[in-house]
Amino acid sequence: MKDYIIINQSDTVGVALKTLKKGEIITINNDTIQLKEDIMQGHKFSLVEIREKENIVKYGHVIGHASIDIKKGYQVHTHNMKTNLSDALSYEYQPVMPTLKQSETSYFMGYQRENGAVGVRNEIWLIPTVGCMNSVVKEIESLSKKYIKEGLEDIIAFNHPYGCSQMGDDQENTQLILADLIQHPNAGAVIVMGLGCENSNIEEIKRHLPSYNEERVKFLVAQEVEDEVEACLDLIKELVEISCKDQRQKVSVEKLKIGLKCGGSDGLSGITANPVVGVFSDLLVSKGGTTILTEVPEMFGAETILMNRCETVELFGKTVELINDFKEYFIQHKQTIYENPSPGNKEGGISTLEDKSLGCTQKSGTANIVGVLSYGEICDKAGLNLLSSPGNDLVASTALAASGCQIVLFTTGRGTPFASAVPTMKISSNTELYQKKEKWIDFNAGKAIEDSTIEETGMLLFEEVIAIASGKKVKSEMAGYHDLAIFKQGVTL
Secondary structure, rough: OOOEEOOOOOOEEEEOOOOOOOOOOEOOOOOOEOOOOOOOOOOOOEEEOOOOEEEEEEEEEEEEEEEOOOOOEEEEOOOOOOOOOOOOOOOOOOOOOOOOOOOOOEEEEEEOOOOOEEEEOOOOEEEEHHHHHHHHHHHHHHHHHHOOOOOOOEEEOOOOOOOOOHHHHHHHHHHHHHHHHHOOEEEEEEEEOOOOOOOOOOOHHHHHOOOOOOOOEEEHHHHHHHHHHHHHHHHHHHHHHHHOOOOEEEEEHOEEEEEEEEOOOOOOOEEEEEEEEHHHHHHHHHOEEEEEOOOOOHOOOOOHHHHHEEEEEHHHHHHHHHHHHHHHHHHHHOOOOOOOOHHHHHHHOOOHHHHHHHHHHHHOOOOOEEEOOOOOOOOOEEEEEEEEOOOOOOHHHHHHHHHOEEEEEEEOOOOOOOOOOOEEEEEEEOOOHHOOOOOOEEEEEHHHOOOOHHHHHHHHHHHHHHHHHOOOHHHHHHHHOOOOOOOOOOOOO
8 A cells, every 4th residue: 555645747735545754755756755744644745835825736636725835745734725716607618528438238136117217125115294294104114114024125214304384495395305205216115194284295295296106105194094103004014015026127237326425525535435436437327327426515616527528518507507506505695605624524634625526526437427407306317417416415315316316325534324215335435444334334445545446446336336236235224224304495484
């Protein structure tokens, strides 16, 4: 394993792959650099003299500017650099069309649904229309586990605090996300449980359902029955008999939609885990599959790279709107658009949003962008897509599931136990985290700088995703974790 890395020849900073001590001598292209202070793993150090206000380059791109003069061999971080980000910008389309070649298809064992979609799980989902029903559906979930038979993998209740006292687009978003989940192929059957007096009542939810299988999707209004728990359990017993007959079949990976997300990043995330996922994304897309990149605020500073990979000028325009609309969202709420990275990101060595974004967007690989999705929109075009959603881990992962992703790949340098509505695979950027949090982490991308390469590790990741799609459980599923979070944008009455 190397002690440090220079990611691009034009970079003015290097990154420590392990903690480097003050006084160590580093030789780069016949130039000698003596470190003037300790450099923690994942943190940056200056390769050249950087003047105040001069741009700092990493990944071959600007990640901010020096706030003071920085001498060679010193740490470069939040104490001596600042972001270059500002408000909404104008952009020019300068297309760079990648040359991603098609490759031979691969297969997984999935559940073929009657509408053509394919699930990687066969579960019964309990979806409340309103937060008032959360405790009830959780009680039903607990009571119903005893009815699970071979062929049915789980019965899961998804809690959320919304569905009432919302207005306008905010309420529509709640209804749209719930409707998306009702149609999700990982659910062999669904029970939608309403209270009866909420704004987002069952009839409102149905407006967002173009069609549904009445045999597999059931609706229950609690205020209309004497005992809502018993009534729901009767429905569950009926749905178990139907769902347990479903069987896995050999299916092309063309049917896979995989969400790409990161959180709790460190200085190695953009060097190991995210590029490894980028290799995976390119491989899946080359086989006719679909990947979806989200968390728009973490594209800020790297957005032009994505814009110029758009297939058409129309998609370029949609991506510009995607970026500037989110900046306007920050401005309307009187928040600075660059208030990221989080404290954990900074502790791990990420100094500015550009620094994080340039690492974050590497999850998208090199494929051209074929679609730009609004929040709650179901993806219907194979290839690499962008999705409107904030960076929040639970909200973004829920948005990916709602868009049709059967699995979410979640890279992290800090670790997290959270889950989403679909299998959420945790990928560590470093081996130490993988070993320390074995109950959280599913895959170690840290090996890419130890005994493997980015490409080799990406191939291993592809094989592991196929195994998960074919039924292997991720760690959060083993723990019984399932989370749901909807993007709250409006007032609460």
